[in-house]
Amino acid sequence: QKEVEQNSGPLSVPEGAIASLNCTYSDRVSQSFFWYRQYSGKSPELIMSIYSNGDKEDGRFTAQLNKASQYVSLLIRDSQPSDSATYLCAVGTYNQGGKLIFGQGTELSVKP
């Protein structure tokens, strides 16, 4: 079992729709959770961080964390073609210092 799993996609949504990206993790002591966006040929860009159960909203982005289910998700409302990218889920654990474990990423395509 991979430590952090994401559906590879591609996930295709029409412009203006809600895109839902999911991630599961295997280590129960994981404490920090991040979503990165990576455009083709570019480096990952941090878009959301979440540490506690529940929802965290930032503009069109909402991160959701459920530690009991070991599940974290990212919702993108009013999706735009510029949101088309690969979204990486990353998980950190307290006793691992700054080490982040990344999922393989979900490719999102927003069609005009």
Place this chain on the structure above:
Amino acid sequence: KAGVTQTPRYLIKTRGQQVTLSCSPISGHRSVSWYQQTPGQGLQFLFEYFSETQRNKGNFPGRFSGRQFSNSRSEMNVSTLELGDSALYLCASSPAPPNTEAFFGQGTRLTVV
């Protein structure tokens, strides 16, 4: 505030050579982590340095090494390059992990021929 700076951006090396990559973190950040990204394996953790000490190391051979200087700048070195070392090498800086956000540099694209 300047971001994470990695140099060089692109490198072409021959098998058997060695290479040194450099990373300057965001001002005030004391932690630097290195990752290797390939199409097949995704983003994989190499090592992390905090206050000049390596705190964690990923599952890579000893040919991969690194260090951090007193100004938090970091270098990683790969010796005896193999074709499979061709990848995007990413550096990320954080203020003071754990549980703090990491910001990536633009990466160094290494091609081994």
